[in-house]
Amino acid sequence: MNRREFLLASAFAAAGLTSSSVPVFAKQGRSRDKLGVALVGLGYYSTDLLAPALQLTKNCYLAGIVTGSPEKIPQWQKKYSIPDKNVYTYANFDGIANNSAIDVVYVVLPPSLHRDFVVRAANAGKHVFCEKPMAMTVAECEAMIAAAAANKVRLAIGYRCQHDPNIQAYRAIGRNRPFGAPVLLSSVAGFYDPRSKNWRQIKALGGGSVRDMGIYAIQAARMATGEEPMLVLAQSSTTRPAIYKDVDETTQFLLEFPSGARASCMSSFGVEMNYLNVNYEKGWLRMNPHSQYKGNKGDLSDGRLIDFSITNQQARQMDDDCAAIMTQGRLIAPGEEGLRDVRVVEAIYRSAERQAVVPI
Amino acid sequence: MNRREFLLASAFAAAGLTSSSVPVFAKQGRSRDKLGVALVGLGYYSTDLLAPALQLTKNCYLAGIVTGSPEKIPQWQKKYSIPDKNVYTYANFDGIANNSAIDVVYVVLPPSLHRDFVVRAANAGKHVFCEKPMAMTVAECEAMIAAAAANKVRLAIGYRCQHDPNIQAYRAIGRNRPFGAPVLLSSVAGFYDPRSKNWRQIKALGGGSVRDMGIYAIQAARMATGEEPMLVLAQSSTTRPAIYKDVDETTQFLLEFPSGARASCMSSFGVEMNYLNVNYEKGWLRMNPHSQYKGNKGDLSDGRLIDFSITNQQARQMDDDCAAIMTQGRLIAPGEEGLRDVRVVEAIYRSAERQAVVPI
Numbered sequence: 171m172n173r174r175e176f177l178l179a180s181a182f183a184a185a186g187l188t189s190s191s192v193p194v195f196a197k198q199g200r201s202r203d204k205l206g207v208a209l210v211g212l213g214y215y216s217t218d219l220l221a222p223a224l225q226l227t228k229n230c231y232l233a234g235i236v237t238g239s240p241e242k243i244p245q246w247q248k249k250y251s252i253p254d255k256n257v258y259t260y261a262n263f264d265g266i267a268n269n270s271a272i273d274v275v276y277v278v279l280p281p282s283l284h285r286d287f288v289v290r291a292a293n294a295g296k297h298v299f300c301e302k303p304m305a306m307t308v309a310e311c312e313a314m315i316a317a318a319a320a321n322k323v324r325l326a327i328g329y330r331c332q333h334d335p336n337i338q339a340y341r342a343i344g345r346n347r348p349f350g351a352p353v354l355l356s357s358v359a360g361f362y363d364p365r366s367k368n369w370r371q372i373k374a375l376g377g378g379s380v381r382d383m384g385i386y387a388i389q390a391a392r393m394a395t396g397e398e399p400m401l402v403l404a405q406s407s408t409t410r411p412a413i414y415k416d417v418d419e420t421t422q423f424l425l426e427f428p429s430g431a432r433a434s435c436m437s438s439f440g441v442e443m444n445y446l447n448v449n450y451e452k453g454w455l456r457m458n459p460h461s462q463y464k465g466n467k468g469d470l471s472d473g474r475l476i477d478f479s480i481t482n483q484q485a486r487q488m489d490d491d492c493a494a495i496m497t498q499g500r501l502i503a504p505g506e507e508g509l510r511d512v513r514v515v516e517a518i519y520r521s522a523e524r525q526a527v528v529p530i
Numbered sequence: 531m532n533r534r535e536f537l538l539a540s541a542f543a544a545a546g547l548t549s550s551s552v553p554v555f556a557k558q559g560r561s562r563d564k565l566g567v568a569l570v571g572l573g574y575y576s577t578d579l580l581a582p583a584l585q586l587t588k589n590c591y592l593a594g595i596v597t598g599s600p601e602k603i604p605q606w607q608k609k610y611s612i613p614d615k616n617v618y619t620y621a622n623f624d625g626i627a628n629n630s631a632i633d634v635v636y637v638v639l640p641p642s643l644h645r646d647f648v649v650r651a652a653n654a655g656k657h658v659f660c661e662k663p664m665a666m667t668v669a670e671c672e673a674m675i676a677a678a679a680a681n682k683v684r685l686a687i688g689y690r691c692q693h694d695p696n697i698q699a700y701r702a703i704g705r706n707r708p709f710g711a712p713v714l715l716s717s718v719a720g721f722y723d724p725r726s727k728n729w730r731q732i733k734a735l736g737g738g739s740v741r742d743m744g745i746y747a748i749q750a751a752r753m754a755t756g757e758e759p760m761l762v763l764a765q766s767s768t769t770r771p772a773i774y775k776d777v778d779e780t781t782q783f784l785l786e787f788p789s790g791a792r793a794s795c796m797s798s799f800g801v802e803m804n805y806l807n808v809n810y811e812k813g814w815l816r817m818n819p820h821s822q823y824k825g826n827k828g829d830l831s832d833g834r835l836i837d838f839s840i841t842n843q844q845a846r847q848m849d850d851d852c853a854a855i856m857t858q859g860r861l862i863a864p865g866e867e868g869l870r871d872v873r874v875v876e877a878i879y880r881s882a883e884r885q886a887v888v889p890i
Binding site: 408438447525 | 711713714716718720763765767768769780782784786789790791792794795796798800801802803805807809814885886887
């Protein structure tokens with residue numbers, strides 16, 4: 171164990187996380203300071219968020235790319251000094267199994283492609299990061315979790331928020347209940363999407379506002395209550411019917427939790443909105459915003475502020491997840507966590523379709 | 531016309547309101563500076579809000595009381611110098627017709643009694659102020675409006691908020707549409723009611739959170755959009771089933787407006803909450819709080835603040851309404867406005883009962 175690994179293992183032990191005494195590096199049995207990450211899908215999120223974040227990470231670095239757009243390859247190779255041997259297309263992707271430079275495959279494709287690429291990456295013996303939403307259905311999520319388990323690799327969902335200390339602070343309120351049980355909350359997430367042909371507007375690719383922005387509203391409700399919703403009543407709508415024919419532009423959904431707590435939530439591609447207001451029995455919390463890339467902050471009824479600084483969410487997320495892999499520690503957002511949200515998403519769409527309350 | 535009447539008439543003319551050239555004082559044809567108001571029902575709202583406000587009003591004063599609790603009479607008479615001839619019980623209330631000192635009867639009873647007392651007051655030839663909610667049903671509201679019309683008296687709903695310049699400021703956004711059409715909004719109003727036997731918890735008296743606090747959420751949505759909702763989907767719940775057996779403690783309701791705008795609303799006796807967040811096509815407005823007795827304030831996406839000072843909402847309300855009576859001007863919240871909200875309340879309860887979308 172080198173000094174960095176020792177420090178990591180100690181930190182995780184101090185945090186009460188499971189960790190082996192000796193960090194283990196993937197299947198190849200190599201030992202080094204940083205894990206090599208390959209990004210699959212070189213769209214906006216990889217280009218503008220993940221690749222820059224991988225210049226800030228301490229436990230991993232950008233080692234490779236996998237793309238269906240060959241014209242993007244030269245620029246990426248030049249900018250990030252990526253050797254030819256670490257560049258893949260979707261066709262030869264499975265060959266990554268033999269590349270010891272790649273420890274983690276990060277799937278950043280439209281949702282309908284997550285299951286296939288996550289399973290292929292796991293079968294190639296690589297740890298996997300997968301963007302949100304985890305997949306199209308609960309069944310797909312289960313297949314992905316099973317593939318990771320069968321191959322003895324880790325599967326983490328790219329839930330950057332759960333690595334943000336501001337989100338962790340309000341999540342602790344839901345877990346520790348200093349204000350008693352949750353009673354009523356509102357949680358909304360949306361942005362104005364001027365596009366009409368992004369995957370968000372295409373059903374076959376996994377579009378729809380609930381799948382994309384709704385996940386944030388769902389997570390906020392789950393984390394602020396510390397509970398899993400049992401029932402949902404949902405209604406979808408659009409003010410741009412020419413664009414939103416097959417997927418929802420906006421969905422309003424009401425969640426019921428085991429404690430009796432209720433949530434009024436909204437997701438949208440039509441408006442910019444991002445806040446969480448929670449009433450507990452003996453106090454409240456407000457976050458505004460609650461799930462942006464930066465600046466998440468809020469306050470509590472006892473006067474405490476939630477306003478922690480964080481340099482880069484995605485860098486923190488990947489560092490946390492790579493530390494968990496290296497120390498065999500607990501992942502903050504494993505596949506099982508992604509599945510919980512997809513289960514709610516499925517129920518929301520079912521409710522909106524049936525115009526009825528449905529169990530989750 | 532005395533100087534004060536002249537100033538009032540001029541002010542209303544400047545404000546573009548209909549006004550006769552000569553103010554008219556009720557049926558008695560008297561002419562004086564202030565209208566005499568009799569409060570019907572001496573509970574908390576009359577005692578702690580309206581009677582003190584009537585010490586601040588310029589266009590009216592506390593002239594009489596009508597009560598079913600004779601033990602309250604001596605204290606009220608002493609505190610506000612109310613002569614014996616201006617004190618009524620519910621039994622002899624109709625005799626108020628012959629009392630020229632009373633110009634306006636303000637009905638501050640539980641909602642189930644509004645129709646009866648408003649009709650009796652109108653039949654006695656008095657102008658009428660009526661607390662919110664206007665009545666239990668649309669049919670009752672229509673009977674009250676008809677009684678006022680038949681007796682040629684004015685009927686104003688005690689919508690203090692509509693007289694608050696902060697509310698008027700955001701209402702102007704809904705009317706004038708500087709940010710384009712409304713798209714999506716959230717509007718909530720609630721307080722924690724520790725009581726179990728107030729009228730709010732008793733169905734026969736007009737209890738239920740939608741009738742009481744829901745009115746504020748409904749009004750906020752109506753005013754911020756400048757539209758009347760067409761459809762509603764609602765769900766009621768409680769975390770105190772021992773108390774909330776017959777009426778709703780909390781209701782979540784989704785409204786659809788003619789423009790396609792949607793609202794997610796909540797009303798509750800379980801939690802303290804009061805905010806309005808509206809997204810328009812090209813901007814937004816936030817009010818927090820939007821309907822408290824004082825301190826309503828907010829901001830707009832163009833950087834403007836809504837933060838006007840107002841000494842006393844109820845005094846402003848009664849002064850505005852008495853000015854409208856004296857100048858035969860437009861009432862800010864006539865019976866027709868109260869009816870609009872009761873129509874929505876009725877539909878919300880119907881939707882919650884049927885668990886289905888219902889037309890309004």
